[in-house]
Amino acid sequence: MTYKPQEFLISVLTNLLNQPHIGHVAVGAASPIPGAAALLAQKRGGDRLAVTIIHGNAHNAFTDGGRELFDCAGQGRIDAFFLGGVQIDGQANINLLGTGNYPSLERRFAGSFGSAYMYFVVPNVILFRPEHSRRVFVEKVDFISAPGLSGPDVQRRGGPKALVTELCLMSFDAVVGKFRLESVHPGHSVEEVLDNTGFAFDVPEQVPQTAAPSEALLRDLRSLIGPEIAKTYPEFAAQVFAISAPAKGPEII
């Protein structure tokens, strides 16, 4: 069964979420692939997984305003969250703000959002950055929006657990402070990963290939999740699943 690159990435993320120690995953704004993965993991896990998609109201039960995501995470009620970065380095520091010598930047991006907090309080942060290049994966980020590691005196229950790109899946070991290549996606090689990564990481002797999505997973994704994610990301759903937007927001008073 053929699949689109987005479907492959959704499958990789879904498998990361379908783990017994993850009971509630929250997905930030403008994250259609993580959002679809969260809904698919929920469906395939028999609705055991709670999913909150901050973008819009469709899969968002929060009723206490913009701070509820952060409060909820601070309470320990969110087990998994996704973060990205315009730069990510070998210590899992992430930079969402800009390149250059802050505050004299060469390029400026939106800003750090809630990363500086969520990275500390969500136990399983999945770094998701499809573009796998030396531009993104650098020796040292220019600006630390959120640090990958903290000293022993700092209260921190959260941090990076995995990194998913268009080339591979890595894990992160907070004890040694290093990424480890877990699998390379079909059609790509360890060399390609090494060539395109600007930081050092562990490479085991045998690197398996990332599992391709099963037919059952793809069927669930297309038939069940497509229409759901269309409520939040109509353009994405149209593009990937050829589904046109159904949902309208609820009527107000």
Place this chain on the structure above:
Amino acid sequence: MTYKPQEFLISVLTNLLNQPHIGHVAVGAASPIPGAAALLAQKRGGDRLAVTIIHGNAHNAFTDGGRELFDCAGQGRIDAFFLGGVQIDGQANINLLGTGNYPSLERRFAGSFGSAYMYFVVPNVILFRPEHSRRVFVEKVDFISAPGLSGPDVQRRGGPKALVTELCLMSFDAVVGKFRLESVHPGHSVEEVLDNTGFAFDVPEQVPQTAAPSEALLRDLRSLIGPEIAKTYPEFAAQVFAISAPAKGPEII
């Protein structure tokens, strides 16, 4: 025009509230006389005065839960508030909790409520305690629910401004830390106040008589405020104004 003792006290409190520096008065639970005074001051001030009566929903615009009264006061949006006390002493310390040697009490009352906070943040606290006796007005309270005075290092914009009893009206001077007799109610004397007060206070050479309620005030109180306060305190309104309760709470979903 004759009037009831409660009407007289409402009139005294109304005059204290009808001052240009008071823009918003809040009234705590179980305070029908202060509540009626607040509504009457509002009416007689051409609706300039904002009134919040915490008890019930009738004159209570708060929609953010139990903390909103305290937050609102902390923001500086409440200019006047009423406090009482099972004991009040000459430094305007109030005791709402009990008598005896805490925690081994002889008599236990409900507790300090929010007094320890409101006394610090509301600029014009009116102490209201009808019973004027040496049991109430003591040299030193057994338990300080909220102190009348604070040292210069403590942030405090609020505190006691006046004391109203069945016998008299006193003011409080935070600089010298002492009450001052402002007026004695009709039918009572300075001697009676002195005999029934357990703490020292300033007595000016001429002590005026507290003004009796005007006919206009009594008319407004009975015709306009009676029905309003009945929404919050039906039994009080029935007893004082012979008005039976009209209001029902709003219907829920």
Place this chain on the structure above:
Amino acid sequence: MTAADQWFADVLPMPAKIRNLPELADLIPDGALLAVPPEYSFVPMALVHQLIRRRARRLRLLCVPLGGLAVDLLIGAGCVAEIEAAAVSLGENGPAPQFTRAALTGRVKIVDSTCPAIHTALQASEKGVPFMPLGGIIGSDIEAHRSDWRIVDDPLQQGNGPIILIPAIQPEFAIFHSPLADKNGNVWVGRRRELVTMAHAAKRTLVTAERICDEDLLDNEQTAAGTLPALYVSGLAEVKNGAKPLGLTGCYERDSAAITVYAHQASTDAGFADYLAPILAASPPASP
């Protein structure tokens, strides 16, 4: 218990969270720290009766921020080891007799507080911080007897003087009775938002509701605005008249006469026992 463990134990598919009243009460173990709403805010009297029937013991009660009939009953019935409150009374029906007696005899440990300190302690838990500052209070004997509160000199060093830090309180359970919940576990709280803070702060929230409806309360912007999402609700039972004899906004008024009777009876041990007898003897209300 980790977040994952809690979710594992707790975030079952929603329909499984709907229980009957005895099941709900059985979830609360002896010794639990229980946040209880104030008299004016959705008090779960039927659940309190059920806790008494199952002879709960050594409960620690956090009144948010005031205690009333529910607390007095639990104290009188011997369910309570400790209580923290800004005040406890029967409101317009006078002092809380069993609380008053317990306070004087020392039978129950009483931790005296002040309203905003209790709200603040719960907000600290809601935000997952170990403490929050609060103005005022300095020089009160409440503070003098709270070794857990801490006065620090202005940590911003801006000349603001001393300020009190209130440590977070995380109740093991928050309990309340709502006029309406839905079958997905969402619960209407309306403007009673102390219930939201309680639920956010507590590890688990158990709710009884007058009615459990089929329509999802979050599907409508208007009801959503006053709804605590199921995310925070660990157990839900439908119980008619679940706040009586207290009132429930929009459903029924406080039965002041009944509470006057209680106030009178509860002022003696024998009278209190008489009041308790039918509660102990009753079967819990059947679930529909």
Place this chain on the structure above:
Amino acid sequence: MTAADQWFADVLPMPAKIRNLPELADLIPDGALLAVPPEYSFVPMALVHQLIRRRARRLRLLCVPLGGLAVDLLIGAGCVAEIEAAAVSLGENGPAPQFTRAALTGRVKIVDSTCPAIHTALQASEKGVPFMPLGGIIGSDIEAHRSDWRIVDDPLQQGNGPIILIPAIQPEFAIFHSPLADKNGNVWVGRRRELVTMAHAAKRTLVTAERICDEDLLDNEQTAAGTLPALYVSGLAEVKNGAKPLGLTGCYERDSAAITVYAHQASTDAGFADYLAPILAASPPASP
């Protein structure tokens, strides 16, 4: 200004608080610190256009916590001296061009923050405390460049390690556009409760609304639950389509195509000037 002064100036009888759009914008002086809601939450675009028309200058913007079209427009129109935000972008329509340019040229002072720090700073003002603690953040370069934030060692001395204290921020004005207000000045906010915190924290709150109705929103438990009371509202104007081209829950959807046009035009000075011209030339929408 004392509480009394503020009330004096501000708590006029309610009908007097209903103004037209230019009057509302005129209340905001040059140099004011303005809290602005995020893209998803009731952004007062018409009021922003009016501020541009009245050539507001040196505004300091606090994004709660994210900036979008409104902020980009104000920056481009030369109204802004300083902006604090956790991020600024046009969301699904990409980077905010004028913000990006201003950040690179240094034309506007940019104070970088993170979402929960902004919520926390407003909650501190809401509670009238000088600061609030917040977990995480330590070791971020955000923190390294915030001399106003303070890391202190666990003030409770319970071995919890260092923690950040975020000083309170009190905006001079909070502004937003609501689907519905009432003639008494109460404003529907629904589940967008950051608007409540903004209004509580700010000295004054100015609101535009699609519609001002006669029924009091507080008279009904259901609408009351999602209503900001008039107590916090200093000015109110009825403005149809007041959030366009952004969306307004239940009223209209975000006009993504129009914002794409903006993103394209605003990427050059000439294009931005073209976009601005009709806004500058327009008469403010007439009040009904």
